Amino acid sequence: xxxxxxxxxxxxxxxxxxxxxxxxxxxxxxxxxxxxxxxxxxxxxxxxxxxxxxxxxxxxxxxxxxxxxxxxxxxxxxxxxxxxxxxxxxxxxxxxxxxxxxxxxxxxxxxxxxxxxxxxxxxxxxxxxxxxxxxxxxxxxxxxxxxxxxxxxxxxxxxxxxxxxxxxxxxxxxxxxxxxxxxxxxxxxxxxxxxxxxxxxxxxxxxxxxxxxxxxxxxxxxxxxxxxxxxxxxxxxxxxxxxxxxxxxxxxxxxxxxxxxxxxxxxxxxxxxxxxxxxxxxxxxxxxxxxxxxxxxx
Amino acid sequence: xxxxxxxxxxxxxxxxxxxxxxxxxxxxxxxxxxxxxxxxxxxxxxxxxxxxxxxxxxxxxxxxxxxxxxxxxxxxxxxxxxxxxxxxxxxxxxxxxxxxxxxxxxxxxxxxxxxxxxxxxxxxxxxxxxxxxxxxxxxxxxxxxxxxxxxxxxxxxxxxxxxxxxxxxxxxxxxxxxxxxxxxxxxxxxxxxxxxxxxxxxxxxxxxxxxxxxxxxxxxxxxxxxxxxxxxxxxxxxxxxxxxxxxxxxxxxxxxxxxxxxxxxxxxxxxxxxxxxxxxx
Numbered sequence: 055x056x057x058x059x060x061x062x063x064x065x066x067x068x069x070x071x072x073x074x075x076x077x078x079x080x081x082x083x084x085x086x087x088x089x090x091x092x093x094x095x096x097x098x099x100x101x102x103x104x105x106x107x108x109x110x111x112x113x114x115x116x117x118x119x120x121x122x123x124x125x126x127x128x129x130x131x132x133x134x135x136x137x138x139x140x141x142x143x144x145x146x147x148x149x150x151x152x153x154x155x156x157x158x159x160x161x162x163x164x165x166x167x168x169x170x171x172x173x174x175x176x177x178x179x180x181x182x183x184x185x186x187x188x189x190x191x192x193x194x195x196x197x198x199x200x201x202x203x204x205x206x207x208x209x210x211x212x213x214x215x216x217x218x219x220x221x222x223x224x225x226x227x228x229x230x231x232x233x234x235x236x237x238x239x240x241x242x243x244x245x246x247x248x249x250x251x252x253x254x255x256x257x258x259x260x261x262x263x264x265x266x267x268x269x270x271x272x273x274x275x276x277x278x279x280x281x282x283x284x285x286x287x288x289x290x291x292x293x294x295x296x297x298x299x300x301x302x303x304x305x306x307x308x309x310x311x312x313x314x315x316x317x318x319x320x321x322x323x324x325x326x327x328x329x330x331x332x333x334x335x336x337x338x339x340x341x342x343x344x345x346x347x348x349x350x351x352x
Numbered sequence: 353x354x355x356x357x358x359x360x361x362x363x364x365x366x367x368x369x370x371x372x373x374x375x376x377x378x379x380x381x382x383x384x385x386x387x388x389x390x391x392x393x394x395x396x397x398x399x400x401x402x403x404x405x406x407x408x409x410x411x412x413x414x415x416x417x418x419x420x421x422x423x424x425x426x427x428x429x430x431x432x433x434x435x436x437x438x439x440x441x442x443x444x445x446x447x448x449x450x451x452x453x454x455x456x457x458x459x460x461x462x463x464x465x466x467x468x469x470x471x472x473x474x475x476x477x478x479x480x481x482x483x484x485x486x487x488x489x490x491x492x493x494x495x496x497x498x499x500x501x502x503x504x505x506x507x508x509x510x511x512x513x514x515x516x517x518x519x520x521x522x523x524x525x526x527x528x529x530x531x532x533x534x535x536x537x538x539x540x541x542x543x544x545x546x547x548x549x550x551x552x553x554x555x556x557x558x559x560x561x562x563x564x565x566x567x568x569x570x571x572x573x574x575x576x577x578x579x580x581x582x583x584x585x586x587x588x589x590x591x592x593x594x595x596x597x598x599x600x601x602x603x604x605x606x607x608x609x610x611x612x613x614x615x616x617x618x619x620x621x622x623x624x625x626x627x628x629x630x631x632x633x
Contacts, residue, residue: 069535080447083439087484170623180604182600183601186601
């Protein structure tokens with residue numbers, strides 16, 4: 055009995071064994087519900103599995119088939135637009151927001167809390183607000199434009215194939231702007247005030263100071279926020295699911311929603327897994343870039 | 353130059369852009385709130401200004417509690433979020449402490465692995481994960497979400513806590529160890545009390561993410577009374593042609609409310625948590 059207690063005790067005292075023991079509970083969850091499904095997904099993508107049907111191994115057939123699937127082409131194009139076009143807007147608007155918030159003002163805490171709301175509240179629910187703002191009948195934007203006489207007929211934000219992708223991008227920019235704002239604000243507050251003063255004394259104008267004092271200080275956080283945002287937007291699901299479900303005519307499908315439609319609605323799990331896995335190489339590139347940058351910073 | 357700044361200039365430089373941002377970022381919430389407070393018929397009344405409430409009513413909120421499963425969804429969301437957050441915090445404290453303070457074989461590799469796990473999106477995993485959930489018999493139970501949410505939370509929370517633990521001077525721990533405290537006693541009695549702000553950040557972050565999660569909840573908890581708020585509202589309140597905008601918006605407002613309140617109280621903790629990852633690396 056006593057011997058057993060001593061062994062347990064020393065296991066918990068020796069750094070090497072204690073470290074491993076402390077990692078176990080979290081690592082176990084990550085293995086069962088993240089690592090294992092990842093490899094299971096690779097296996098599924100190599101089969102013709104369906105729901106309730108054990109698949110046969112068919113090699114890379116799913117991946118090859120997708121290459122000649124025009125909806126998949128559309129999906130890939132939409133995803134790139136959705137992830138890459140929105141990020142510069144979020145970044146620019148977030149930078150503006152941060153510069154405004156960085157001034158001393160009254161009520162700065164409630165204002166900060168308020169502007170963070172799009173990022174904080176459940177996206178599926180705030181997107182319902184946009185769902186109504188973009189409605190062909192009840193849209194307040196259409197109402198306003200009609201009243202000032204700019205349009206005569208309501209705009210069909212989500213039903214018009216050309217407009218739909220712009221509308222979902224707009225909602226995404228709205229949601230992501232506060233994230234950039236707060237991250238950049240933290241970067242701005244790390245800029246030593248005397249640097250600005252010294253530059254001002256040297257006669258540097260506002261623009262010059264921004265370019266040579268502010269930008270070098272916030273470059274790093276902007277890059278990190280940008281890479282994270284690309285990864286998250288690329289792999290998004292709920293905003294598009296709520297607004298359009300990928301429609302009209304697949305004009306707003308992204309990898310996540312298309313994988314859901316093929317994998318669950320059409321019950322072709324193997325094909326759905328292949329669609330999702332097409333994200334992997336692109337996500338890896340951005341993840342590796344982020345990792346390299348963070349390592350270099352250290 | 354700073355002293356000579358007039359009110360007019362401040363208005364132009366600060367308050368005007370600020371007003372733009374407030375309108376841009378808050379309008380959807382304003383819109384949801386006023387629609388939720390109007391009788392449905394008023395929406396169709398073209399002579400009314402849609403940006404204002406002419407006839408105030410709480411009917412939409414009453415409908416939500418009496419004619420929908422909304423109260424059930426609130427209960428489910430609360431249970432899942434609280435239990436998941438606790439599990440994630442416990443795991444993250446242990447991982448964070450191990451990575452911050454202990455040297456053990458593979459710790460470097462595990463650190464990078466945890467960071468990469470932070471970048472794995474649910475959309476990459478949901479199809480195979482659905483099969484795992486079904487095979488384990490967890491489908492349509494609380495456990496389906498309680499056990500899968502931590503995979504999205506542990507990576508960030510461990511990272512954040514590791515940063516916090518590293519700021520605690522090693523000497524405190526060393527002197528406690530000289531007094532005969534074990535590592536675990538040190539963790540519980542010294543490190544955790546000194547890390548309360550970090551624990552709060554990680555806790556709020558985790559709770560918010562659980563409350564807001566959509567994809568896993570949509571797939572793993574699909575039967576009526578087991579849904580969470582976001583999924584219940586999106587899948588049960590939107591019924592093809594007859595859209596009850598008032599109660600739909602009321603449910604969106606109510607579902608967002610707890611997070612908005614929680615966040616307003618702890619804005620500093622959340623922001624420091626959010627920026628810790630990005631600024632400190």
